[in-house]
Amino acid sequence: MTREFFADLEQTVKRPLSEGEIAATGGLVLDRRLPEDRRKRKRILRRARQEARLVDLGRKAKRPRLGEGAGSMPSDFISEEDLNTFEGFLRFQAVDPLTAAPDELAAFRRVFDEAMAAKSVTQKLGAMKFKATPGEHRYAVAVREGSDLWLTLWVRRAPKGDVYVVIPRNDGKWNPHASYHRDGAFHSKSFNHKMSSSQRQPLTEAFRGCEHLGMHAGHGPKSVGAICDPAMFSGVIEVPPGILGPRGGFVAVDLVEPDCEPLELYNPVILTQVFKDSVPWIVIRVGTQARPAAASL
Numbered sequence: 001m002t003r004e005f006f007a008d009l010e011q012t013v014k015r016p017l018s019e020g021e022i023a024a025t026g027g028l029v030l031d032r033r034l035p036e037d038r039r040k041r042k043r044i045l046r047r048a049r050q051e052a053r054l055v056d057l058g059r060k061a062k063r064p065r066l067g068e069g070a071g072s073m074p075s076d077f078i079s080e081e082d083l084n085t086f087e088g089f090l091r092f093q094a095v096d097p098l099t100a101a102p103d104e105l106a107a108f109r110r111v112f113d114e115a116m117a118a119k120s121v122t123q124k125l126g127a128m129k130f131k132a133t134p135g136e137h138r139y140a141v142a143v144r145e146g147s148d149l150w151l152t153l154w155v156r157r158a159p160k161g162d163v164y165v166v167i168p169r170n171d172g173k174w175n176p177h178a179s180y181h182r183d184g185a186f187h188s189k190s191f192n193h194k195m196s197s198s199q200r201q202p203l204t205e206a207f208r209g210c211e212h213l214g215m216h217a218g219h220g221p222k223s224v225g226a227i228c229d230p231a232m233f234s235g236v237i238e239v240p241p242g243i244l245g246p247r248g249g250f251v252a253v254d255l256v257e258p259d260c261e262p263l264e265l266y267n268p269v270i271l272t273q274v275f276k277d278s279v280p281w282i283v284i285r286v287g288t289q290a291r292p293a294a295a296s297l
Contacts, residue, residue: 078247080222086112092247122170124225130232135159137277139284140236141251142228143221143244149236150221151228152244153251155275155282161203163282165213165253168226178213180255188214203255207280212263213253219244237273239286249288255280 082088089112090097090105097105128151130138137157143150156164161182169176176190180203187197200211221244230236243249252269254262258276262283269287 077242077245079245080220083246119223125168125170126225127227127229128168128232133159137234137275138232139275139282140228140233141284141286142236142238143241144238145241149228149238151226152219152221153216154233155253155284157278157282161278163203163255165216167216168224170224180211180213203280205279207255208257210260210262211255213255215250215252217250218246219249220246234277235273235275237271237284237286239271243270243286243288249286252285252287254283256283
């Protein structure tokens with residue numbers, strides 16, 4: 001699976017892909033389950049990406065496979081360690097090994113082995129260091145596990161007022177981020193491709209209401225290996241284990257005028273922190289996916 005494939009796909013959807021979307025679309029390609037017809041292939045990839053996106057945002061449960069009964073595939077939290085096992089990988093893909101065909105399991109095993117081989121030679125980022133810049137503020141979201149603090153996202157307010165949401169990745173060319181510039185220009189980029197752009201209100205004292213900078217899902221901070229040093233940040237939101245993972249949890253970022261509420265979310269919010277170093281204020285929320293309501297009989 002090439003980096004260019006995902007870069008082209010992100011250019012099509014005009015935003016960075018989550019790890020769930022990458023796993024869903026990558027599995028189809030590596031498993032050679034796509035038809036030769038270009039339109040059909042595009043439609044299948046779009047459906048897989050959309051369903052993964054809905055799962056990321058907690059608006060849809062992964063569709064049960066044919067023959068599964070209610071509750072046969074648990075929807076509990078999937079950790080990074082789970083993805084290091086074939087059983088956990090199948091659960092992430094919503095595949096029941098008891099009902100899947102042998103050739104299908106063999107295909108998933110090939111995808112899993114390729115992913116593990118690539119992971120074994122991927123260098124981790126290590127301790128994140130930043131140059132001190134007067135007037136700059138950085139706010140981290142990090143997962144706490146014992147004595148380890150893993151950086152999964154940070155927000156940077158530059159001295160001139162521009163705001164950036166940055167997601168660390170092992171591949172420096174990936175560099176997924178969103179930026180909101182002082183003049184109101186907003187865009188998100190990945191692999192140096194602009195995914196989306198819009199003109200919003202300027203970041204001045206006249207800022208009013210709320211501007212949403214996205215809900216960021218698909219977290220694997222230990223795999224990335226970015227170590228969070230609290231001394232490098234103006235503030236750190238420490239997230240306990242079991243909230244942010246490859247399939248579960250999100251980080252929402254909003255800019256708000258003082259005392260204004262951020263965008264209403266339909267997902268349970270676990271942690272909220274408001275940073276008031278300048279106007280607009282920065283609101284960072286961490287939450288979980290809402291479980292789908294049980295179907296009535």
